[in-house]
Amino acid sequence: MASALVILILLIAGLVAAAVLWTRYLGRDVEKLVPQAGQIRPVEGGAIHYVDLGPRDAPVVVLIHGLSGQLQHFTYGVTDLLEQEYRLIAVDRPGCGYSSRDSDALAALPQQARMIWALLDALGVERPVLAGHSLGGAVSLAMALDRPERVAALALIAPLSHPQEGDIPAFKGLEVASPLMRRVIAHTLAVPMARRTAAQVLEQVFRPEPCPEDFLTRGGGALGLRPKAFIAASADYMAANAGIAAQQARYAGGLKVPGGVLFGAGDYLLPPARHGTPMAAFGLGCEEVAGRGHMLPITGPEICADFIRRMAAKGP
Numbered sequence: 001m002a003s004a005l006v007i008l009i010l011l012i013a014g015l016v017a018a019a020v021l022w023t024r025y026l027g028r029d030v031e032k033l034v035p036q037a038g039q040i041r042p043v044e045g046g047a048i049h050y051v052d053l054g055p056r057d058a059p060v061v062v063l064i065h066g067l068s069g070q071l072q073h074f075t076y077g078v079t080d081l082l083e084q085e086y087r088l089i090a091v092d093r094p095g096c097g098y099s100s101r102d103s104d105a106l107a108a109l110p111q112q113a114r115m116i117w118a119l120l121d122a123l124g125v126e127r128p129v130l131a132g133h134s135l136g137g138a139v140s141l142a143m144a145l146d147r148p149e150r151v152a153a154l155a156l157i158a159p160l161s162h163p164q165e166g167d168i169p170a171f172k173g174l175e176v177a178s179p180l181m182r183r184v185i186a187h188t189l190a191v192p193m194a195r196r197t198a199a200q201v202l203e204q205v206f207r208p209e210p211c212p213e214d215f216l217t218r219g220g221g222a223l224g225l226r227p228k229a230f231i232a233a234s235a236d237y238m239a240a241n242a243g244i245a246a247q248q249a250r251y252a253g254g255l256k257v258p259g260g261v262l263f264g265a266g267d268y269l270l271p272p273a274r275h276g277t278p279m280a281a282f283g284l285g286c287e288e289v290a291g292r293g294h295m296l297p298i299t300g301p302e303i304c305a306d307f308i309r310r311m312a313a314k315g316p
Contacts, residue, residue: 031226038050053090055087058086059087061086064093064133071091074133076220085309086312089120089128093236097220110243113139113145127150128150129154129308130155134159134270140159154257156284160275163241194230205269208291255283258311262303263276264291264294267292276288
């Protein structure tokens, strides 16, 4: 009996070791496909990877990507359209892309806001326009609630702004509450599963528009095929679900920044009626674009650039 138990333990250990090695093998070339694009600045709790584009004396626009994303969501097309007019600072949110954070607790919206403010303080940025997409919209709102006097305007693109009703099928696999289990899954199952289901997930994320063929490289999507990316995305997803209701409760008394909200009318992930239209009560009118989905910075960079310009014009 004892020998059988030892054999079973060794077999399980061998399978786990094989899974870890297979995960490393699958992810080995990802960072060659999407290399580090900018600089990394240490902040309390981690470090922020960012690119800094455009004239240094121009108005500043900070570009903040969404769940399981990276700054390439904006450098894909939006930055090329704006960098002659604005100083653009596109960031990898803490834990994402080439940024880092010291613990999963720093996935909380106020903590992400604090870390990005720390970067902007270090860069001497005074009154930026915050352009946040999806979860980046929720982080932008957290930044505006914490320092309203420091934000010129908000340009929120398909933002998470209210508690979501029901699960989002594309992100069901991210529902892992335990940080330890999150890491076990990340280093064994997550990367092979992500490769197997990537086409289906991307179809849901981009619906009703097609996912561009170069999204994994030019759009940075390949960086999601790393254990680090699963850990960050899972922690972000759980923290956003836990914290967005408390953030919503602060809008009525604390949201005092001009701007607006832009949605694709066919957004499959975050319904505009729930996350866009209600923001008009707080001075952020919602616009909808027919035939468009959730990934507007990739599929409609011209639409996003025009929207950011118009929201920036509302600021002082």
